[in-house]
Amino acid sequence: MKNTTTKHRLDSLDILRGFDLFMLVFLQPILVGLLQKINNPSFQGILNQLDHEVWTGFRAWDLVMPLFLFMAGAAMPFSFQKYRLDNNKWPIYKRIFRRVFLLFVLGAVVQGNLLGLNPKYLYLYTNTLQAIGIGYLIAAIIQLYLPTKGQLIATALLLLLYWAPMTFLGDFTPEGNFAEKVDRFVLGRFRDGVYWNEDGNWSFAPNYNYTWILSSLTFGVTVMMGAFAGRIMKDGKDKLRNVQTLLIVGGACIIIALIWSLQMPIIKRIWTCSMTLYSGGISFMLMGLFYYWIDCKQHTKGLKWLKIYGMNSITAYVLGEIINFRSIVQSVCYGFEQYLGNYYSVLINLGNYLIVFFILRELYKRGVFLKV
Numbered sequence: 001m002k003n004t005t006t007k008h009r010l011d012s013l014d015i016l017r018g019f020d021l022f023m024l025v026f027l028q029p030i031l032v033g034l035l036q037k038i039n040n041p042s043f044q045g046i047l048n049q050l051d052h053e054v055w056t057g058f059r060a061w062d063l064v065m066p067l068f069l070f071m072a073g074a075a076m077p078f079s080f081q082k083y084r085l086d087n088n089k090w091p092i093y094k095r096i097f098r099r100v101f102l103l104f105v106l107g108a109v110v111q112g113n114l115l116g117l118n119p120k121y122l123y124l125y126t127n128t129l130q131a132i133g134i135g136y137l138i139a140a141i142i143q144l145y146l147p148t149k150g151q152l153i154a155t156a157l158l159l160l161l162y163w164a165p166m167t168f169l170g171d172f173t174p175e176g177n178f179a180e181k182v183d184r185f186v187l188g189r190f191r192d193g194v195y196w197n198e199d200g201n202w203s204f205a206p207n208y209n210y211t212w213i214l215s216s217l218t219f220g221v222t223v224m225m226g227a228f229a230g231r232i233m234k235d236g237k238d239k240l241r242n243v244q245t246l247l248i249v250g251g252a253c254i255i256i257a258l259i260w261s262l263q264m265p266i267i268k269r270i271w272t273c274s275m276t277l278y279s280g281g282i283s284f285m286l287m288g289l290f291y292y293w294i295d296c297k298q299h300t301k302g303l304k305w306l307k308i309y310g311m312n313s314i315t316a317y318v319l320g321e322i323i324n325f326r327s328i329v330q331s332v333c334y335g336f337e338q339y340l341g342n343y344y345s346v347l348i349n350l351g352n353y354l355i356v357f358f359i360l361r362e363l364y365k366r367g368v369f370l371k372v
Contacts, residue, residue: 010078010233012294015303016287017071018310024064025309025320026353033346055174055209055267058278062268065128066222066279067286068313072132073139073226074287077234080143089144096140103133106314110321111192125212126192129317131219138220139227148231155224159273162217163264166272172265179211179270186213215271222271225253225280229287233295243292250284253277308357308364315370316360325355 032050035043049060080092107127108114114122142154170178183191184204193208229246236242257266257278266275293299309316329351337344363369 010291010295011300011304011307012287012290013071013074013230014307014310015294015300016067016290016310017313018306018308020064020067020071021309021313021316022306024068025316025356028061030346030350030353033349034343037342037346053268055269056172056265058266058268058275063279063282065131066268066276067283068128069132069135069219069222070226070229070280070283070287071313072136073223073228074230074233076136076139076143076223076227077230080140081234092140092144096137100133100137103129103136106318107133110318115322120196122190123192123194124187124190126210129314131212131216132223134216135219135223138216139223142220142224143227151224151228155221158217158221158224159276162214163273165214167264172267172272174209174269175206177211177270179214180209182214183211209269211270218271218273218276221276222280225276226283229284233291239291239296243288243296246284246288246291250281250288253281253284257281308360312360312363312369315363316356319356319359320353323356325352328355
């Protein structure tokens with residue numbers, strides 16, 4: 001934790017990141033819990049969009065993680081500016097490896113059972129924060145050593161390096177895709193979804209089909225797409241032209257993704273090339289809309305509270321995922337259970353995430369932000 005200022009920051013970056021985190025750690029858990037209790041078939045379409053696609057296809061909730069990675073990249077041109085031309089790269093090396101290390105540790109805390117202190121149930125690479133760390137590392141190396149044209153070529157090569165083995169060494173089914181084979185071979189029993197049999201041996205869970213090792217290539221592409229968006233906003237002198245560029249690039253990525261999906265389907269769970277471009281295209285367009293409304297038109301009324309999430313996004317994610325404040329809420333709200341019935345759990349969840357929000361707000365007011 002450290003104090004920092006907001007000078008020279010783009011409000012749209014912080015607010016869009018805050019919107020993404022607000023959806024993840026507040027709105028979706030509360031809204032899904034409420035709609036499930038109402039149990040009205042007319043809400044099923046909303047519930048479907050607030051859950052991940054089972055395999056092929058793309059839902060609104062599938063955008064949350066790619067947008068998180070995209071926003072990590074969008075900030076890089078601003079934070080890397082003073083390092084690119086410096087012959088002494090040691091300070092930025094320390095920053096990069098420190099960030100990757102901390103993201104891996106926090107990811108293991110959130111989803112890898114690190115706090116369980118039992119190696120039998122430890123998972124090494126299985127979380128959004130770890131995906132950001134690897135994507136950030138790849139994008140950092142590309143940006144530090146290559147000019148803009150070289151960065152574009154390197155990003156395209158990452159897509160091809162993922163596409164080739166996925167196309168020729170497997171298929172696009174949950175069991176037969178090559179990324180699944182790589183994860184099982186490399187991570188072994190440290191892969192998420194592993195379960196232990198009564199005889200003491202372990203097996204891969206058939207219903208866990210997220211991939212990480214080979215998908216790191218496309219994680220890097222998603223972060224680089226964010227970096228290109230950040231470069232447009234940083235270097236472009238005409239803000240309206242920047243907006244147009246962001247929207248045009250986003251639309252082009254979506255069109256390419258839909259064409260590519262005829263050969264390589266859009267599958268978020270294994271981060272296919274078509275999904276990478278599709279989610280990246282939507283992220284470009286969202287960035288363009290937020291940049292236009294907030295940084296061009298200066299319309300921030302009613303939106304600045306999202307910076308509470310956006311400027312402490314890692315803290316928001318970790319608190320929302322691992323700290324359970326429900327017992328505190330229950331200790332003061334238990335009397336409402338007799339009146340709320342099945343909806344009592346919705347109140348408890350709401351109180352849990354409100355406590356997270358007030359913690360974040362207090363940190364924001366004091367200018368304290370977790371920087372990894």
